[in-house]
Amino acid sequence: MAPTSKKLNKRQLESKDSGKIVKRAKKISIDSGDEDSDDVLQGLSSESEADGDSSSSDSDDLDNESDDLDAESDQDQDDGDLSDEEATEVTDGTEAKENNGVSQHAEQRKTLKERKLQRKSGERVQQIKSLWERLRVKNPPIPKPVRDKLCSEIWELSSDCIEDLVLKHDASRIVQTLVKYSTKERREQITAALKDKIYVLATSSYGKYLLVKLLHYGSRQSRQIIIDQLHGNLRKLMRHREGAYVVEDLFVLYASQEQRNQMIREFWGSEYAVFREAHKDLSIEEVCAGSVEKRNIIARNLIGTITASVEKGSAGFQILHAAMREYVKIANEKEISEFIELLEENFAELVHTPEGAEVAATLIAKANAKERKGLVKTLKEHAIKLIKNEHGAVVFITLLMTVDDTILVPKAFSPAIKEELPALVVDKFGRRPFLFLLLGLDGKYFGPNLKNELLRYVKMSEATSKKPFEQRRLELLKRFAPMILSGVNQHYKEILSENIGSQFVADLLVNDDVYEQLSEADQKLFAELVDTVAVYFKGDISEEDHPINKPFSTRLLKSLIQNGRYNVKARKLEPLQKVQGLGIPFAERFYEDIIDSSNLLDWINKPNSSFTVVALYEALHGTEEGKQFDQDLKKVLKKITIDESNKGSQLLLKLMKQ
Template sequence: MVSMAKRNKQNGKRSFEAEKSTLQTAKKPRISVDSSDEEYDEPMKAPSDLGSEDEDELDELDDVDEQEADGSDQEEGEGGLEDSEGEEEGDVKEQDNDTEGKHKEQRKLLRERKQSRKGGTQVQQIKSLWEKLRVKNAPIPRAERQELSDQVWELSKDCISDLVLKHDASRVVQTLVKYSSKERREQIVDALKGKFYLLATSAYGKYLLVKLLHYGSRKSRQTIIDELHGCLRKLMRHREGAYVVEDLYVLYASNEQKQQMIREFWGSEYAVFRDDHQGLTIEKACESSVEKRTIISKNLLGTISASVEKGSTGFQILHAAMRQFVHIANDKEIEELIEILHESFAELVHTPEGSEVACTLIARTNAKERKQIIRSLRDHTEALIKNEYGTAAFITLLFCVDDTVLVHKTFGPSIRENMKEFLVHKYGRRPFLYLLVGLDSKYFNPHVIGEFNKYIKLSEATSKKPFLQRRHELLGKFAPEFLQTVLENYSGILSENLGCQFISELLVNDEVYEVLKEKDQQLFQDVVDSIAITFKGDITEEDHPIHHPFSVRLLKALIQGGKWNNKEKRFEPLEKVPCLGVKFAQKFYDEIIDSSNLLDWINNPDSSFTIVALFESLLGKKEGKQFFGDFKKIKNKIQTDDSNKGANLLLRLVKEKGV
């Protein structure tokens, strides 16, 4: 009885582990072309049959019996009852021997039964060859691999359509596709014609189909796409088929094929009469009649809704369908889409199509719906801001949402925690550069600015506050946090090109100083002083910041107290920041440079332009008395070298100004 209880416990545990493994496999977002060799790389315990569905069920029962037999053998081998009475131990051992003998007989009968079925011996031979072909750790020679592939093909070519839907036999064909020649792959595709939809919806066949797409020729891909044409809407609603359609769209379809795949979601008319609608856009299709627009919109929304329910919200092909839907949707349909997506909104923003959908929805929705969107994105702040496409959605939130207090309260904690990383991140800094300088063409290309302007225009119907007012309110909330982060991490941020650029925009900025409260203005001064101190020391040392061009540009901007407007080709001095410009130049010279090392700064090609900036900023100012007094003493010692352009420019200025 004890042995039986233990066996039941083990079988129950195995059942739970099997169920857990199935759930984990079902959640995988993308099919790997090497899944057959990696994810399912355990050795086969028994050959698969080629019989009917009834025979498959018998096999499953046989496998259960076999597992129970193995479990029983293991259990009994590990130990028996702990009863000290020898008579009971003898009975248990005798029982175990009888059970073991029965199980051996069952396994023998199982092997004989499988080999007696249709193709049983053939499958056994195929799998024996496959075990040699799939070896990775010690790669076999190409000639030997080719020979093995030929042998597998000769054995399997007449029954390949039966093999591909079996768990283990499908892996054999996948390996064959991987290591075969172009001609052999074409033969496999031809042999499977008419089975591609079945493969796409099969738990095991889908891996083979993706491998055929990955390794196949353009002709093979077109054959598969043509056969799946007309079934895409149905596949998108299928748990297995949706992954195949996604991979086909993202990785293998041409731009024209992608457009055709999306048009199929419009309705059966566009699936049946494929050639008649080539190059047709959804806007032109809806222009012909209101009824046609309604039908297309209904079909798209139905596909989107069903796919979201199946867990396919993150699929790029679905985002492409959503993008077309929002182009033609009215306000009521936008509300329906928000209702469908509000819990999984964060899954949109990682693709270009999904980001456009997210931005459009944010711009067109009302305050209540925007609140839902903000809540759904709250737990994804870091990933959202660092993502190339997610950051566009976040910027759209910043210039569309009237409730700036809600935006800061929702995203502020996570932003403060990761601020140091954001300021030096290629994409992460963009929302904060927008707060500092707006949609400046220096940081946003014309195409992106055009897209943002489109969302701004859309938001005019749903937002109440003026556009600039929202940015100023957010700047007032985030600017002190920028300054605090820079003060605490200025050394690390200054060592990055992007970090120096951000600090320059933060400090050389009248708007920032204007929105700061009095206590934060002192924080501004502390940041400026800390940056100046980093340039103190021997400039001949390799790790001195003066040897970084981006550090020199920052220092020059602080000394000049303004920035160069490249568009208008003129210098724009600051008007509201009192601690930069002449005041900073005087303080920098008094505390960082003096008469003892002024000549070193001039003769060093990396630092000479800093002295040029000091010369121009202090010329004619009473604050420059000490600088020009020391300069006159050493100007005759300045080395004129073609490699030191800064020193040559300084001497030219001295001659022009008569200093």
């Protein structure tokens, strides 16, 4: 059967050669633009098909031909040995073909150049390009006088044909460079010259880049001209592949708040686009309050634009989020459910903008239990990015505040949180959801505006959430607390080396709610973390990298020694009632294990650590547990250095004299 295989390979090679000829013919036809190329290709294709039919018919006779294959193989071998003269002829023929191909390409380039020159403003465009090549050089930088001169020359040549340049790939780049390096007056001239082409530019693959340049470098007046020219077409542009990006950049980067409001009102419908001045001071709630019919029209226009844009892949656009925010303000219960279904797969794309986060939090608050389950499933894939994002953290807190299923949420998010816990608790925004679990909406971490916003979502959720607010928080804390304690205990060095990490540990340990929600086994984990924190401060405090030399470390130790939280309004310390192991027990162990008679004076004489000794004195002085501490303190009293910069040692001396 080996000869049969050889016969087939030979035929396959012949078929491949015919395929290469067709491909070569196609390339030549494309390069040359020859009108007869279609006939050539059809002829080659028909020959190839004929060869294929022949091959197919020959395959039926393979069994009959098998006896002759060996002989044919020998003949093929003989045919492969060419004489020197034949080889020379083949080589010369190949070189001739190659030279012919080069000459064809040269002829094609020449023809293309002639065609470009024959176009409208063709010769002028070539002159402009020559100047542009010099203008766009960055290394070495062009002196400003030379650059200004080049800009002036380009503008003189292009001012009356600029509309012909801006929609072409290479010529559009020329105008972009001109905009970048021109004066304010010339940029305004360019904007005025292109005023009637703004919409065309916004929908052009090349023109959109010029429009973005005009927005970036243009004046406020120029931007207003662009907005006015696009006015009435924004809904259409949001459904356009190129135009959507221009509208997004205009809204996010360049429009003023008044211009943004104008753009958003256009999504309400044609009436609000045409008579924009009549509605500029009205909110969507005010417009809809007066007429059910108007509400229905506006809602239909908004959801139509939103749906089309989401289907086009624009769910992450901030201007679309702003339109969504308008919609959820007036949507009824049925429309909210349909909206959640529309956005469920793209829900995570909302949370990175303030408008989108407001939409996401509103939908979570108004969703029913089944819908919330689907949203949790979508968001858990993006847990870390969600929690560490300024706006995403608010969405996650809303989830914690409103979802009644306090088993589902920890189960969905705990694996990702556990892995990234050290980074989350030292992140400005990432720690907020955990601070909510530990302390509720404490004014120390949640300002009035943020607190009111979150409470507004709680109010929205009253129709679908059944559990009391505080009960839900404590149930979640019960499930999250062991994981948090374990993670902090494991990564304590990373966390305690950061100011907000040290603060987080204090809020975690000096907390009756946390301790109360722990099982007996988890209370042992709590005690283990307390010991870990104490041991962290063991060592020679004269070393620069000792943790006590960081100001925030003293605050942590003071909290653990005092066993209480300071009430700012009442201006007094409120001692804890349920936590075990802090206060006097912690102070006693800390003095025995970390500070003793051998290094007590060192702790007093250093500015940062001296306040820790003051806290120990306030907790242990005069108690049975503090007898040894009082004795050691009296021994070093006369050796304490009087230093004006050491406020802690001065306070300690003052307390001891009382």
